[in-house]
Amino acid sequence: MNDSSLRKFYGWFTVLGLLVGVLVVVGYYRDEYREWKDYQRKFIQEEIRRASTPQQRALAEQTPVQIRQIVLHDLNRVDRCATCHLTVDDPSYGGYPQPLAYHPLHEQHPFERFGCTVCHRGQGRATTTIDAHGNVPHWDSPMLPLQYIQASCGQCHEASDNPAAPELARGQQVFEESGCRGCHKLGGTGGVLGPELDKVGARRSSEWLKKHFVAPASVTPGSAMPPQKFSATNLEAIILFMLSQTGESAPGYYASMKVIPSRNEGQRLFQQKGCIGCHSVGDKGGKVGPALDDVGLRRTPEWMIQHFRDPQSVTPGTVMPRFGFTETEARGLTDFLLHMRDQKIALSLPSLMVPVERGREVYRKYGCAGCHGAEAKGGVPNPNSKTAEQVPGLIHVADGYTKDELKARIVKGQREIPALDAKRPAPPLYMPGWGSVIKQAELDDLLAYLISLKPKGEDVGF
Numbered sequence: 001m002n003d004s005s006l007r008k009f010y011g012w013f014t015v016l017g018l019l020v021g022v023l024v025v026v027g028y029y030r031d032e033y034r035e036w037k038d039y040q041r042k043f044i045q046e047e048i049r050r051a052s053t054p055q056q057r058a059l060a061e062q063t064p065v066q067i068r069q070i071v072l073h074d075l076n077r078v079d080r081c082a083t084c085h086l087t088v089d090d091p092s093y094g095g096y097p098q099p100l101a102y103h104p105l106h107e108q109h110p111f112e113r114f115g116c117t118v119c120h121r122g123q124g125r126a127t128t129t130i131d132a133h134g135n136v137p138h139w140d141s142p143m144l145p146l147q148y149i150q151a152s153c154g155q156c157h158e159a160s161d162n163p164a165a166p167e168l169a170r171g172q173q174v175f176e177e178s179g180c181r182g183c184h185k186l187g188g189t190g191g192v193l194g195p196e197l198d199k200v201g202a203r204r205s206s207e208w209l210k211k212h213f214v215a216p217a218s219v220t221p222g223s224a225m226p227p228q229k230f231s232a233t234n235l236e237a238i239i240l241f242m243l244s245q246t247g248e249s250a251p252g253y254y255a256s257m258k259v260i261p262s263r264n265e266g267q268r269l270f271q272q273k274g275c276i277g278c279h280s281v282g283d284k285g286g287k288v289g290p291a292l293d294d295v296g297l298r299r300t301p302e303w304m305i306q307h308f309r310d311p312q313s314v315t316p317g318t319v320m321p322r323f324g325f326t327e328t329e330a331r332g333l334t335d336f337l338l339h340m341r342d343q344k345i346a347l348s349l350p351s352l353m354v355p356v357e358r359g360r361e362v363y364r365k366y367g368c369a370g371c372h373g374a375e376a377k378g379g380v381p382n383p384n385s386k387t388a389e390q391v392p393g394l395i396h397v398a399d400g401y402t403k404d405e406l407k408a409r410i411v412k413g414q415r416e417i418p419a420l421d422a423k424r425p426a427p428p429l430y431m432p433g434w435g436s437v438i439k440q441a442e443l444d445d446l447l448a449y450l451i452s453l454k455p456k457g458e459d460v461g462f
């Protein structure tokens with residue numbers, strides 16, 4: 001190539017050179033004016049303003065402008081939130097506008113061990129507000145709206161047992177009482193009409209859930225899920241509880257022995273699991289296992305926890321069932337039993353002894369209410385079913401069935417529900433067969449409960 005042919009490119013070289021120059025300058029300014037640098041400069045200015053001695057002032061002036069991060073190996077996270085949220089651990093910043101505000105309630109969860117995203121979700125490594133708060137495509141863990149923050153406590157704490165997370169406890173209660181398990185499995189227990197809910201909090205947002213609860217078919221056309229009639233508070237609580245189901249649980253230290261002493265939880269479990277059917281306390285209860293009044297004198301905490309994990313492993317051949325307790329549940333029970341003597345326990349023992357009461361528990365446990373309504377009063381729509389286009393309530397079953405027939409009905413279920421109009425789509429809800437799910441003893445209690453529902457003054461049919 002000779003000189004003259006090169007020369008025709010000179011113009012282009014100049015343009016290219018200028019372009020690169022402009023890009024460098026733009027890059028410099030973009031870097032210099034990154035959002036987070038702005039917040040850090042504001043912070044430094046504030047520190048300078050507050051300085052009362054020349055030394056303090058010099059110290060403030062020397063504060064480097066840099067990314068601040070917390071590396072959390074066990075949690076497999078790097079959180080850079082403190083790059084903007086610079087003063088989370090400085091109470092003198094209480095009441096400042098975000099991101100320069102003090103963080104309340106962090107004593108129990110030191111930031112250097114917990115970081116931020118384990119509670120707030122969001123994108124730990126990001127350094128712009130939008131990205132960090134995670135409201136971007138392809139990031140599947142957007143920051144939890146603050147009103148639902150208690151959804152994250154359940155990774156490490158027992159939901160029903162954290163006085164600092166009342167909304168989570170309420171959500172769990174609403175779930176158990178609304179019959180969701182009639183159609184959904186959670187933690188292995190429940191029906192099959194709807195999807196499992198163990199990871200639903202990782203795939204659905206609060207907005208989606210809200211719309212779906214109010215009118216499932218508006219979000220999932222043709223959905224068989226009946227619209228849920230919740231009060232405003234219960235709606236928020238059930239959304240929060242759904243968001244808490246991410247299938248994640250924190251490892252090691254984070255779910256350690258230190259988390260919340262849970263004696264009350266122990267007492268609740270003791271009643272709920274029917275321990276009293278085999279053990280006595282204060283002379284009330286069963287005789288299959290030893291009386292438990294003084295068990296704290298006979299057994300160490302370690303023994304009891306291991307016994308709850310797997311009774312066979314410490315007492316081979318025992319008939320005490322393996323309940324599948326979580327670690328916190330086992331600890332709660334142990335704590336409760338150890339202190340049996342010193343607490344004036346108001347165990348509602350007699351009521352739990354009554355089959356009808358236990359049967360009510362069974363009705364609740366398997367979510368029959370999801371289709372047959374609270375207290376079996378009916379009212380759940382089943383479009384195009386011959387039975388008033390609703391799933392019937394069960395308060396009158398004692399009239400139509402003998403005990404054995406009723407049992408067979410529940411065990412076998414009923415796939416085909418007669419349609420009102422053969423030309424319209426078949427009724428979406430059917431009766432699942434419960435034979436392989438409900439235990440024999442539970443079934444007897446359930447029948448006692450259903451039969452007891454018959455309004456007073458009417459004869460029982462058998």
Ligand code: HEC
Nearest residue numbers: 035036081084098099116120122123124127128129132146
């Ligand atoms: C680039 C700076 C920046 C980073 C990085 C950042 N934030 Fe923020 N954050 C802000 C600003 C600014 C606000 C206040 C305005 C707003 O809410 O968008 C804020 C507000 C918040 C709020 C209050 C929201 C509300 O509804 O009141 C929470 C919670 C929060 N941030 C958590 C986090 C977490 C967790 C991280 C890390 C994953 C993080 N932030 C990373 C700048 C940042």
Ligand code: HEC
Nearest residue numbers: 081082085088098103104109111114115116118119120149
């Ligand atoms: C153990 C869980 C937990 C951890 C860890 C945690 N937070 Fe929070 N955060 C909360 C809770 C709970 C609230 C709501 C407090 C309240 O009720 O006002 C909150 C509130 C906030 C707010 C809003 C405060 C307000 O009143 O507007 C911001 C911003 C925030 N957190 C940022 C962070 C950052 C940044 C980190 C990490 C350095 C962090 N959080 C770590 C649980 C946590």
Ligand code: HEC
Nearest residue numbers: 108118150152153155156164165250253254258259260261
């Ligand atoms: C990543 C796991 C984790 C998460 C998430 C978490 N915690 Fe904790 N929490 C702990 C651990 C571990 C301790 C015990 C700390 C210690 O004793 O050193 C604790 C202690 C506590 C305590 C003090 C208990 C006591 O007996 O002193 C309270 C209250 C508490 N957490 C409430 C909450 C709330 C509310 C949330 C949700 C906003 C939450 N925690 C989220 C792990 C967690």
Ligand code: HEC
Nearest residue numbers: 178179180182183193194195200216220223224225370371
């Ligand atoms: C009569 C059966 C039935 C009952 C009772 C029921 N659901 Fe559903 N649910 C379904 C079916 C079927 C679907 C799948 C179709 C859809 O998305 O609506 C579903 C979907 C869902 C989804 C979306 C799951 C996902 O990953 O897409 C959530 C969340 C949910 N149900 C929660 C609940 C809760 C909480 C309750 C109790 C208040 C409940 N359901 C009661 C049948 C039921």
Ligand code: HEC
Nearest residue numbers: 182183193366367368371387391392409410429430431432
């Ligand atoms: C997914 C919805 C669903 C769930 C969950 C469900 N059922 Fe049903 N059940 C039905 C339907 C639909 C029918 C048939 C009603 C009809 O004939 O129209 C039915 C019928 C029955 C009947 C016969 C009622 C009669 O009047 O003939 C009994 C008894 C019954 N169910 C008990 C139960 C019990 C007990 C549970 C909980 C263990 C339960 N069901 C859970 C949907 C359900």
Ligand code: HEC
Nearest residue numbers: 273274275278288289290295298311315318319320321333
């Ligand atoms: C089906 C009957 C049965 C049920 C239900 C049952 N247990 Fe037991 N339990 C036994 C028997 C039998 C033993 C004695 C053999 C052994 O150590 O496992 C026992 C032993 C124990 C011991 C050790 C007592 C001692 O002095 O050695 C404790 C503690 C205990 N059970 C607690 C519970 C709790 C809490 C529950 C409820 C969650 C429960 N059990 C439910 C039958 C039962």
